[in-house]
Amino acid sequence: MSMSEKKITVPIESTKWIEFDPNICNRCLDLEEPRCVKACKMDMLMTNPDRSKPPLVIYPDECCDCGCCVHACPLALQEAIKLNFPISEQVRWKNKETGKHYRIGMPNPPPPNKKPPVSGWYPEAKE
Amino acid sequence: MSFKGFSEWAYPIQYGSTKKVDADVLVIGGGIAGPWAAIEAAKKGVKVAIVEESDNVASGPSGCDHWGPALDNPCCNISVEDYVEIADAGFRGYINGILDYVNGMTSYKTLLELERMGAKVRDDQDEFVGAPFRDEKTKLLFAYDYETKHTIRVWGQGFKLALYGEMLRQEVEMYNRVYVTSLLTEGGKEGARVIGATGVNTRTGEFYEFKAKAVVLSTGRASDRPWLYSGYRINGLRTPNLVGSGLAMAWRAGAELTQLEGKRIHTASKHPAYATGNPRNTWYPCNIVDATGKEIPYVSLDGKVLTSFEQRVYPSLLGKKIIMPGHVPVMNEGKASWCAEPVCLSEKPEFDELVRKGEYKLPLYADLTNMSEFERKAIFGLMVGSEGKTWIVYRNLTQAGFDPDKDMLQYYGDWFSGGAVLDATTKRGWTMATGSGVVVDWDFKTTLEGLYAAGDVIFGSNFNSAAATAGRWAGVKAAEYSKKASSPVIEESQVNNEMVKAFAPTKRIDGIDWKDLNTGISSVLRTYFGDYVNDELLNIGLTWLNELEKKEAQELVAANPHELMRSLETLNLLTVSQIMIHSALNRKASSRSLNLRRLDYTQDDPPEWHKFVTIKQVDGKVVAGELPIHFWLMPPYAPTYRENYEQHKPW
Numbered sequence: 001m002s003m004s005e006k007k008i009t010v011p012i013e014s015t016k017w018i019e020f021d022p023n024i025c026n027r028c029l030d031l032e033e034p035r036c037v038k039a040c041k042m043d044m045l046m047t048n049p050d051r052s053k054p055p056l057v058i059y060p061d062e063c064c065d066c067g068c069c070v071h072a073c074p075l076a077l078q079e080a081i082k083l084n085f086p087i088s089e090q091v092r093w094k095n096k097e098t099g100k101h102y103r104i105g106m107p108n109p110p111p112p113n114k115k116p117p118v119s120g121w122y123p124e125a126k127e
Numbered sequence: 128m129s130f131k132g133f134s135e136w137a138y139p140i141q142y143g144s145t146k147k148v149d150a151d152v153l154v155i156g157g158g159i160a161g162p163w164a165a166i167e168a169a170k171k172g173v174k175v176a177i178v179e180e181s182d183n184v185a186s187g188p189s190g191c192d193h194w195g196p197a198l199d200n201p202c203c204n205i206s207v208e209d210y211v212e213i214a215d216a217g218f219r220g221y222i223n224g225i226l227d228y229v230n231g232m233t234s235y236k237t238l239l240e241l242e243r244m245g246a247k248v249r250d251d252q253d254e255f256v257g258a259p260f261r262d263e264k265t266k267l268l269f270a271y272d273y274e275t276k277h278t279i280r281v282w283g284q285g286f287k288l289a290l291y292g293e294m295l296r297q298e299v300e301m302y303n304r305v306y307v308t309s310l311l312t313e314g315g316k317e318g319a320r321v322i323g324a325t326g327v328n329t330r331t332g333e334f335y336e337f338k339a340k341a342v343v344l345s346t347g348r349a350s351d352r353p354w355l356y357s358g359y360r361i362n363g364l365r366t367p368n369l370v371g372s373g374l375a376m377a378w379r380a381g382a383e384l385t386q387l388e389g390k391r392i393h394t395a396s397k398h399p400a401y402a403t404g405n406p407r408n409t410w411y412p413c414n415i416v417d418a419t420g421k422e423i424p425y426v427s428l429d430g431k432v433l434t435s436f437e438q439r440v441y442p443s444l445l446g447k448k449i450i451m452p453g454h455v456p457v458m459n460e461g462k463a464s465w466c467a468e469p470v471c472l473s474e475k476p477e478f479d480e481l482v483r484k485g486e487y488k489l490p491l492y493a494d495l496t497n498m499s500e501f502e503r504k505a506i507f508g509l510m511v512g513s514e515g516k517t518w519i520v521y522r523n524l525t526q527a528g529f530d531p532d533k534d535m536l537q538y539y540g541d542w543f544s545g546g547a548v549l550d551a552t553t554k555r556g557w558t559m560a561t562g563s564g565v566v567v568d569w570d571f572k573t574t575l576e577g578l579y580a581a582g583d584v585i586f587g588s589n590f591n592s593a594a595a596t597a598g599r600w601a602g603v604k605a606a607e608y609s610k611k612a613s614s615p616v617i618e619e620s621q622v623n624n625e626m627v628k629a630f631a632p633t634k635r636i637d638g639i640d641w642k643d644l645n646t647g648i649s650s651v652l653r654t655y656f657g658d659y660v661n662d663e664l665l666n667i668g669l670t671w672l673n674e675l676e677k678k679e680a681q682e683l684v685a686a687n688p689h690e691l692m693r694s695l696e697t698l699n700l701l702t703v704s705q706i707m708i709h710s711a712l713n714r715k716a717s718s719r720s721l722n723l724r725r726l727d728y729t730q731d732d733p734p735e736w737h738k739f740v741t742i743k744q745v746d747g748k749v750v751a752g753e754l755p756i757h758f759w760l761m762p763p764y765a766p767t768y769r770e771n772y773e774q775h776k777p778w
Contacts, residue, residue: 008136008687014129039185041366043304043329043689047137056134059689061360064367065399067519068185071284076522083519086360091402091520092537093529096420096496102528110528117512117521118254118504119247122284 010046010058016084017063018045020054024080027051036069036081045069054081065089071122136687141333142633145626150176150300151609152602153339155307155324156373158187159591160345160582162290162299163237163598164605167777168343169297171606176337177294178326180368180692182303184291187347188366190515191283191591192409193270194248196451200235202262202269202276205449207231208768210277213449213466219720219732220756221386221562221739223587225569228768230596237595238279244289247282258501260440268505271411272450273440280505283591284515304329306692307372308629310342310380310578315621317744318381320576322615325625327695332633332688334626338617340609341577343601345594346373348563348583351393352696353704354556354656356649358642364400370696371703373584377565378706383574383743385586385754387703387710389560389721390656397539401511402520404493404538406471409510409517411452412439413495413502415471415538418488426475428468436498442467473540492535507531556653559707560721561589566741566754569764569775571601574743577612579605586739603777632685632694639682641690641697647675648697648704656708661727669708676701706742713751714740 028034029051037045037055044059063083070076070083085091090104102110152168154161157179165177179186198207211227242248249266250256260269260280268280294301311323321342326335350365361367374384404410406425415423425433427445438444448465472478473491481487495503512521529536564586565573573580581597582588588597632638655668680698685691716736717725739754755761765771 008140009133010136010687010689012131012134014131038182041181041186041189042368043181043692046134049135049137056137058134062367062693064361065519066185066189066366066516067522068189068516070522071515071518072185083523085399085402085523089398089402091398091524093534094492094537095534096494097533102534104523104527104529106527113525113528113530115508115525115530117518118508119252119282119513122513122518 012056012058013060015057015060017060017086018057018069019082019084021080021082022054024075024078025054026075026080027054035072035074039068039072041066041068077121138330138688140688141328141331142630145334145336148176148300148302148335148337150174150337150339152176152341152343152605153178153324153337154343154345154602156187156345156347156582156584157181157183157301157303158345158347158582159290159594160598160601161187161343162294163595164343164345164579164581164602165299166290166293166297167599167602168606169294169299171603171610173606173609174300175297175606176300176302176339178302178305178307178324178335178337180304180306180329180372183287183294183301185287187287188516188591189287190517191281191286192510192514192517193278194238194281194283194592195234195270195278195590196231197234197238197279197592198231198277199233200238200267200276200279201265202267205275205277209448209465211768213451217466218562220737221389221587221720223562223567223585224757224768225567225571225759225771226585226588226593226597228772229600230593232772233596233599234592235279237592237599238281241286241289241595244293246285246289248279255501255505258505260501260505268509270510271440271452272442274442275449277449277451280509282509282513284513284518286515286591302326302335305335306695307346307376308695309625310344310376311336311338311617311621312380312575313615313618315618317379317746318575320615321380321578323617324376325622325629327629327688327691329688329692332630332691334629336617336622338615340612340615341579341605343598343605344373344377344565344573344578344580344584345582345598345601346371346376346584348561349374349559349700349703351558352645352649352700353707354390354558354649354652355393356645358646368696370700371559372696372699373580374563374565374706375699375702377573377575377578377580377584378702378744380575380578381744382578383566383741383752384564384706384710385566385739385741386560386562386564386721387707387742388714388723388740389562389718390557390707391560391722393556393558394540399517399520401514401517402524404536406493407452407474409514410493410506412436412469413493413506414498415473416492416494416535418490421487423471423473423478423487423491425469425471428466429464432472433469439469445469473538491538493538494535495531496533496535503531557657557722562587562721564588569759569771570604571597572604577608579608600777607777629695630691631681632683633691635682635684638684639679641683641685641693644675644679644683645697645700647679648672648701651675652704652707656711659724659726660711661725662712665708665712669705669712672701672705672708676705709749710740710742713742
């Protein structure tokens with residue numbers, strides 16, 4: 001069997017580091033390649049061979065938290081794609097007045113802070 | 128991670144097929160320097176191709192929160208000459224004076240080009256009217272030094288897309304997802320003119336043969352992968368696909384490199400970049416407080432405790448001329464005394480002792496709550512929120528409820544402090560020094576004919592602006608060269624050899640994966656090229672690396688083109704590691720500036736070793752050389768920065 005005939009596959013692992021909401025993700029069907037896949041520096045997102053489904057996360061431990069995939073998504077603020085930091089990287093903080101401790105990813109989290117960055121969310125992301 | 132099953136590979140496999148590309152100028156690497164080089168070369172009317180391992184839309188660092196030193200901006204009141212002299216003294220001469228001068232002279236002009244391409248570089252929406260760091264006329268916002276105004280706060284998240292759009296307008300041919308494996312030379316000979324490159328598509332496995340009259344190398348510097356890779360996530364300040372690939376390729380082609388013996392203390396990143404506050408650059412000059420709310424003071428370079436916030440941003444209050452945090456590593460005689468470089472005491476080695484004595488209580492917090500609204504908004508809302516790479520930090524923190532008006536972010540120490548008491552899990556190590564890179568001249572030409580270079584792959588380069596300004600310069604020079612150069616003839620045997628080497632991991636069924644080899648290389652570097660070295664340690668380390676090259680590197684297996692890319696990166700990482708040890712063996716002296724601590728030559732920077740040690744490969748053998756400090760102001764160059772700039776400037 002020659003190399004070009006060998007069946008090429010990729011292992012898929014369970015991960016929550018990158019999550020797609022299949023009900024919101026529109027697969028970027030207007031493009032040959034979904035925007036998140038195109039933006040990934042580490043190429044650890046793969047266009048789903050079944051184009052009716054969201055992209056696949058391949059090699060999740062190569063993710064470097066750059067967030068380019070979420071940043072590139074026009075439906076990022078609707079959470080079509082989410083980048084969840086690994087547990088060890090879930091940054092912690094303390095409320096100055098109450099002294100209460102918090103972290104990203106905690107159960108029963110406080111309500112989101114809705115304030116956008118200066119000059120608003122990046123134009124790619126629309127609320 | 129738990130294995131769920133296999134997916135069919137989404138892309139057509141094209142192992143065995145070759146795509147040939149012909150261009151006047153080939154740019155290798157699409158981060159910051161590369162696109163700028165491509166754009167400027169294309170403006171000269173030549174055919175330009177740019178090849179990038181990721182995709183030009185978001186490759187390279189992808190973010191930028193401060194731009195500079197933009198000494199040519201209309202508000203700046205320090206001269207380029209003075210700035211270069213301060214940097215020079217601070218780094219004891221181990222700088223790239225060519226780059227520092229060119230950047231100082233063209234940084235703001237380059238930022239205006241970015242603005243013309245559609246990027247946001249000033250507060251045109253008047254969100255900071257009245258802020259002490261805002262110039263009301265130009266609406267520019269300044270970082271770090273509100274008096275000298277050498278560095279500009281910017282909305283970096285739009286920079287890459289602006290460059291991408293401009294490359295499309297300039298009809299630059301983009302080859303994305305192609306990992307370049309080698310430089311092609313005339314006659315296939317080492318040390319000869321560079322006339323192209325080979326590469327592999329990281330999705331299809333198709334082989335690429337690029338032919339070009341001139342080549343610009345802009346592949347960056349290594350990330351954390353040499354010393355700090357552990358087989359698990361490889362996040363860090365620099366994108367982990369960076370392994371110094373360009374250095375390895377340039378080395379094999381016979382180019383001269385320098386300062387590869389230099390390294391700096393670095394900790395494995397435990398948190399997303401800039402997500403915990405860092406008083407050294409992006410978060411400068413934020414307050415750091417202890418568990419009881421007690422503020423930890425900033426101290427100046429010469430040890431003076433700063434008593435007011437204003438002293439962090441107005442150098443004259445400290446009797447100094449300039450503040451440039453994180454830029455100047457050592458105090459030196461001469462004009463370095465002009466520089467205040469305040470840093471939070473929590474970053475100093477003596478802080479550990481103060482914690483043990485109970486003077487400060489852990490943990491620490493980055494506290495923006497009692498800073499001015501302008502500072503809070505500039506640091507968190509602009510520099511974190513709109514930088515690009517840290518957009519996700521802003522997004523995830525605010526979604527989780529963090530509010531900088533009320534909350535204090537836990538602070539764990541930054542990459543350079545070691546942070547021993549701040550975080551017991553800190554994995555302290557080293558990273559390639561800022562100084563390490565390819566030797567270039569005033570044209571940003573390497574020692575090889577036809578090969579130009581810009582960005583972090585050249586010696587003494589750092590920051591977005593320096594990559595951009597050098598990239599532009601190199602792009603024009605390469606285009607001009609290509610107009611006069613003869614049409615290259617590719618040596619087919621060289622291409623065939625590269626093809627065989629590149630695809631070897633796809634031919635094997637059983638063997639080892641790249642992670643095993645990468646972890647092995649890191650283990651050798653940490654053991655034999657760590658805090659302290661001597662000839663014996665270095666030689667043993669080199670022996671083990673050479674053995675890895677002969678044995679395990681020949682056993683790499685790649686199941687698909689993606690794994691092949693990581694395998695080829697790791698092979699280049701092995702070459703870079705060998706070069707680093709060869710370089711250290713050739714500097715028989717310690718050097719504080721280069722962080723080289725030798726147990727067999729303990730004197731720090733003795734006069735006879737105060738020079739650049741260079742290294743290259745000739746007939747497969749390592750040949751060391753040297754260049755004097757300030758070689759760029761010595762024959763064949765003119766004696767002053769200004770004269771050289773005027774003689775070589777491309778515009």
